[in-house]
Amino acid sequence: MPIDELAKLRLILKNQGHQITKAREATFRLLLHSEPQSLNEILMKADGQVDRVTIYRNIDLFEKLGIAHRIYIGWKYKIELSDEFTGHHHHLSCLRCGKVIDIEDETHIDEFIQDVAKKFGFQPRRHQFEVDGYCQDCQSNE
Amino acid sequence: MPIDELAKLRLILKNQGHQITKAREATFRLLLHSEPQSLNEILMKADGQVDRVTIYRNIDLFEKLGIAHRIYIGWKYKIELSDEFTGHHHHLSCLRCGKVIDIEDETHIDEFIQDVAKKFGFQPRRHQFEVDGYCQDCQSNE
DNA sequence: TCCAATTTGCAACAGAATTGCAATGTTTTT
């Protein structure tokens, strides 16, 4: 029984006092079940169904509501749905072919954050961890 | 006896077949002994000594040669000289006051990267790790 | 269904980064 992701979206919007609109659902669908995408890729896929500006605005809103967030891969950022929809994870991104591998083990990272936070009296809120390199396929013909 | 950073720069440029120019040295000096800076901050500091475009181009070159690199803090990116000049490290950045704390212990992170890389046959080249949260001073009056 | 409030799309704008090219500076060769 797959959870209805759209229902979740509607719930979040409603609970936070925002309207449920076609454009928002469409924007959400552009992100759903997809690798992290650049804004440009998203705009391409949208191709006029939803206006450029509206997509920007709705993704901003999604970020504010914690529905989506940016990750930084190589030079650029990409958008992906947030932990609630995809589970918290990090990425290995290939510098050559651009492939993105999701990685999930948090143990080491959490440990590390705890250590460091304690040392500096810092209160961590979120973290970002990205590894760039070459994927199996791209190592030979690098 | 402090290492002459400029000499190091010249060596790298020369070895890779690039010219040593006033503009490149000036651009380098803008980065030296400084917190990570936004491109804008760099352009301000440069203030016409070196042309905007030239700074863009030289920082690109520095990135390609591994002399400098971008880090992402909050939404924006900043430029800093790379490990060879500053030592590899990560950052705790305060979401409220913007303060950046450098952190250095790598043990946990390196371990983790080794584990994961092995699992996926991935060849890591560089990694990025940023923690956002609230620094000691900003926790009370958050 | 009607009204108030929010959201959307368009057009215009602003800022960041890139490109083409002539002028300049750097390196190599003699």
Added chain:
DNA sequence: AAAAACATTGCAATTCTGTTGCAAATTGGA
């Protein structure tokens, strides 16, 4: 040390990315 060969710079113009103002359309609630 001068000339030739090549790389780099600065400027103007352009492209790309993201934002703003506002009228028209859509949404949610009575």
